[in-house]
Amino acid sequence: MPRNLLVAQSGGPTAVINSSVCGVVTEAMRQQRISGIYGAINGILGVLREELVDLREEAPLSIWKLRGTPSAALGSCRYKLRQEDFKRVMEVLAAHDVGYFVYAGGNDSMDTAHKVAMLASEKKYDLKVMGVPKTVDNDLLVTDHCPGYGSVARFNAMAARDSSLDTEAIYTADTVKIIETMGRDTGWITASTALARENADDGPHLIYLPERPFVAENFFEDVQSVYKRLGRVVICVCEGLRDEAGEFVTASKRALDTDSFGHKQLGGVGDYLVNLVASKLKIKARYDKPGTIQRVSGFCMSQVDVEEAYRVGQAAVSKTIEGESDKMLTLVRRDGKEYHCETGLVDLEKVAFGRKPVPDEFINRQSNFVTPEFLEYVRPLIGGSLPEYARLRRKVLEKRLPAYAQA
Amino acid sequence: MPRNLLVAQSGGPTAVINSSVCGVVTEAMRQQRISGIYGAINGILGVLREELVDLREEAPLSIWKLRGTPSAALGSCRYKLRQEDFKRVMEVLAAHDVGYFVYAGGNDSMDTAHKVAMLASEKKYDLKVMGVPKTVDNDLLVTDHCPGYGSVARFNAMAARDSSLDTEAIYTADTVKIIETMGRDTGWITASTALARENADDGPHLIYLPERPFVAENFFEDVQSVYKRLGRVVICVCEGLRDEAGEFVTASKRALDTDSFGHKQLGGVGDYLVNLVASKLKIKARYDKPGTIQRVSGFCMSQVDVEEAYRVGQAAVSKTIEGESDKMLTLVRRDGKEYHCETGLVDLEKVAFGRKPVPDEFINRQSNFVTPEFLEYVRPLIGGSLPEYARLRRKVLEKRLPAYAQA
Numbered sequence: 001m002p003r004n005l006l007v008a009q010s011g012g013p014t015a016v017i018n019s020s021v022c023g024v025v026t027e028a029m030r031q032q033r034i035s036g037i038y039g040a041i042n043g044i045l046g047v048l049r050e051e052l053v054d055l056r057e058e059a060p061l062s063i064w065k066l067r068g069t070p071s072a073a074l075g076s077c078r079y080k081l082r083q084e085d086f087k088r089v090m091e092v093l094a095a096h097d098v099g100y101f102v103y104a105g106g107n108d109s110m111d112t113a114h115k116v117a118m119l120a121s122e123k124k125y126d127l128k129v130m131g132v133p134k135t136v137d138n139d140l141l142v143t144d145h146c147p148g149y150g151s152v153a154r155f156n157a158m159a160a161r162d163s164s165l166d167t168e169a170i171y172t173a174d175t176v177k178i179i180e181t182m183g184r185d186t187g188w189i190t191a192s193t194a195l196a197r198e199n200a201d202d203g204p205h206l207i208y209l210p211e212r213p214f215v216a217e218n219f220f221e222d223v224q225s226v227y228k229r230l231g232r233v234v235i236c237v238c239e240g241l242r243d244e245a246g247e248f249v250t251a252s253k254r255a256l257d258t259d260s261f262g263h264k265q266l267g268g269v270g271d272y273l274v275n276l277v278a279s280k281l282k283i284k285a286r287y288d289k290p291g292t293i294q295r296v297s298g299f300c301m302s303q304v305d306v307e308e309a310y311r312v313g314q315a316a317v318s319k320t321i322e323g324e325s326d327k328m329l330t331l332v333r334r335d336g337k338e339y340h341c342e343t344g345l346v347d348l349e350k351v352a353f354g355r356k357p358v359p360d361e362f363i364n365r366q367s368n369f370v371t372p373e374f375l376e377y378v379r380p381l382i383g384g385s386l387p388e389y390a391r392l393r394r395k396v397l398e399k400r401l402p403a404y405a406q407a
Numbered sequence: 408m409p410r411n412l413l414v415a416q417s418g419g420p421t422a423v424i425n426s427s428v429c430g431v432v433t434e435a436m437r438q439q440r441i442s443g444i445y446g447a448i449n450g451i452l453g454v455l456r457e458e459l460v461d462l463r464e465e466a467p468l469s470i471w472k473l474r475g476t477p478s479a480a481l482g483s484c485r486y487k488l489r490q491e492d493f494k495r496v497m498e499v500l501a502a503h504d505v506g507y508f509v510y511a512g513g514n515d516s517m518d519t520a521h522k523v524a525m526l527a528s529e530k531k532y533d534l535k536v537m538g539v540p541k542t543v544d545n546d547l548l549v550t551d552h553c554p555g556y557g558s559v560a561r562f563n564a565m566a567a568r569d570s571s572l573d574t575e576a577i578y579t580a581d582t583v584k585i586i587e588t589m590g591r592d593t594g595w596i597t598a599s600t601a602l603a604r605e606n607a608d609d610g611p612h613l614i615y616l617p618e619r620p621f622v623a624e625n626f627f628e629d630v631q632s633v634y635k636r637l638g639r640v641v642i643c644v645c646e647g648l649r650d651e652a653g654e655f656v657t658a659s660k661r662a663l664d665t666d667s668f669g670h671k672q673l674g675g676v677g678d679y680l681v682n683l684v685a686s687k688l689k690i691k692a693r694y695d696k697p698g699t700i701q702r703v704s705g706f707c708m709s710q711v712d713v714e715e716a717y718r719v720g721q722a723a724v725s726k727t728i729e730g731e732s733d734k735m736l737t738l739v740r741r742d743g744k745e746y747h748c749e750t751g752l753v754d755l756e757k758v759a760f761g762r763k764p765v766p767d768e769f770i771n772r773q774s775n776f777v778t779p780e781f782l783e784y785v786r787p788l789i790g791g792s793l794p795e796y797a798r799l800r801r802k803v804l805e806k807r808l809p810a811y812a813q814a
Contacts, residue, residue, distance in 0.1 A: 013577060018797070039799075051803065054802045058800055065797035072576035073576075166703045290698075298569050387706065391480075392480050393465055393466070395461045404456060
């Protein structure tokens with residue numbers, strides 16, 4: 001008997017989580033064993049509230065256009081199921097004869113999916129559960145990388161390049177530029193700004209990741225050293241940067257705000273460092289903080305990311321039909337010259353709690369930049385080179401006058 | 408006798424000021440009366456320092472690619488000429504037989520250009536001076552709009568749309584989103600975020616411009632009213648927002664920093680309002696501050712802007728050859744259904760100091776959004792519609808269970 005499939009989106013939106021839903025729906029339509037294709041509004045909350053929509057009623061073009069639509073078209077949530085909620089989840093799934101449940105999200109969502117799978121098994125309710133990896137943070141275990149990351153990396157590489165050119169052009173003002181990127185616990189996003197650097201003196205010149213404690217003295221030395229050499233410094237920092245005591249480096253009291261998973265709302269390190277540079281080094285500084293724009297930028301998607309997000313969505317459906325359950329899709333990078341990833345599977349419980357930090361071999365010895373190995377890892381994920389810009393040769397005219405003392 | 412042309416870039420970089428230089432160089436190459444085509448490095452500072460480059464030595468492809476390269480390829484500056492500097496400027500121009508001087512910049516730069524023109528005339532030095540309008544702030548007088556504005560408007564429309572979708576998707580957290588845009592004295596940039604709104608409930612819901620004093624009580628009412636209706640609020644604010652006493656609304660002490668023209672470095676209103684919303688309305692909020700990324704975004708140029716910047720560059724050269732001097736190029740919008748701008752001329756001294764605020768008819772009565780007239784004005788400048796996104800119909804499934812109290 002065909003049964004119904006339910007798909008939901010969870011956690012922070014990304015540029016390509018809708019592409020995964022497109023993959024899920026497209027594949028589900030091909031499967032004879034799937035009858036209804038449902039979406040839950042606002043993730044697991046939509047299940048609790050029984051707010052489900054019929055995705056077969058959508059225009060085919062709308063479904064297809066999800067590949068180019070950022071954010072979460074079904075709505076997302078940050079909600080940690082309480083013990084008493086699980087019973088309700090099972091009731092709603094049963095009331096709508098859901099036999100296949102696909103949940104796209106990060107590690108918290110994989111935990112939720114795993115618990116639902118376990119409960120179904122305990123209650124002898126026939127349910128296949130598949131997790132679809134999604135997080136700009138790129139910190140899920142096992143998978144080579146996470147859908148969503150390639151696009152945020154492309155955005156930040158572009159933004160860091162443009163912002164660096166801005167600082168380079170007008171070096172007589174704002175000579176230190178801080179770019180604050182997202183990244184709750186890991187520095188993957190911040191690290192991607194290194195792709196902006198095409199020539200030795202290009203920005204960013206310094207990159208600080210939360211994988212290394214922030215030491216103010218080293219920071220001052222780093223900044224002054226670049227400043228002396230170039231007269232300008234572009235610094236990319238992660239919002240999740242912590243000092244040696246493990247405290248967030250931030251100007252903001254709001255870092256104490258927490259969501260229902262206990263995660264702190266971050267942001268403020270850029271502002272903090274601008275003040276530090278101004279007060280200690282007496283160099284004028286400013287900061288850019290693209291904030292949530294970076295994670296959902298529809299104008300800067302990586303086409304590799306869009307395609308991989310689509311494929312893990314498709315595979316989530318085909319694998320459940322093959323009988324797999326309680327697993328998350330992964331991306332497995334094949335060895336070889338040309339970049340290629342295949343999809344794989346991993347038990348949900350193996351990814352539900354752990355986090356993959358940027359490994360040591362991707363961070364330089366001075367803890368202020370990434371290594372060539374990281375660039376090799378990240379480059380294929382952003383979906384092609386950045387657009388080529390002109391660089392003038394600037395052939396200097398011979399001087400005909402004595403130097404002017406005042407300028 | 409053919410004489411030499413000198414072009415320089417000044418003030419904050421934009422996405423298309425290089426396109427103007429491309430127009431200048433391309434047109435100068437066609438003119439028999441121009442021999443050397445020189446660029447000054449870092450604007451008027453490069454003149455003082457006699458740091459000039461030979462633009463005929465650049466590869467033709469590099470010159471052409473300037474049309475797609477943001478920031479300022481010759482370098483820019485923020486430097487106000489002192490009385491004693493003018494003599495030096497004339498000496499350098501004379502030493503290199505510069506007969507044509509093209510200066511791209513905002514109103515401060517037009518002031519500089521005008522003073523150079525006056526001094527040349529006084530000294531009987533044959534010099535034609537032309538100003539090329541350039542400012543993301545869009546606040547130059549007389550011209551319909553300024554090259555640079557269409558691209559920053561496109562960036563902000565895209566960013567506000569994406570960021571609004573982000574807030575809409577995850578309305579169970581971060582229910583108030585503040586987007587802080589640039590704009591020192593005028594709200595043109597902030598106003599452009601209104602283009603993000605395609606349907607009545609889309610963000611941004613509120614837009615605050617520096618043309619109206621910020622009144623906290625009205626702000627609270629506005630925010631609560633939208634919040635009650637939609638459960639989320641996206642607010643775009645200008646970094647130059649001021650209160651009724653004329654003081655900047657900002658959390659930052661750095662607003663007291665000033666450049667050599669006496670302009671304050673702004674930024675901080677987003678942070679300030681987040682705290683205000685959290686403390687007074689008890690609603691969680693966060694802010695995005697794309698900062699300098701917005702003004703030089705190479706990935707989001709308006710092609711109309713690129714083309715117009717190119718054309719004012721070209722016209723600056725052809726008009727000097729026709730004998731015009733001490734003037735700035737303008738864009739003159741033709742009446743009619745189809746958008747079209749021609750180039751015009753205005754005396755430099757008429758644009759050197761004034762600023763064009765967003766006019767009353769472009770701001771709504773409640774001072775919290777723009778009018779349809781503004782949208783009509785700005786829409787053609789961003790170079791075509793924003794990419795189309797999918798909107799799901801969300802046909803809701805009939806409920807089969809009683810409501811769940813806890814969610």
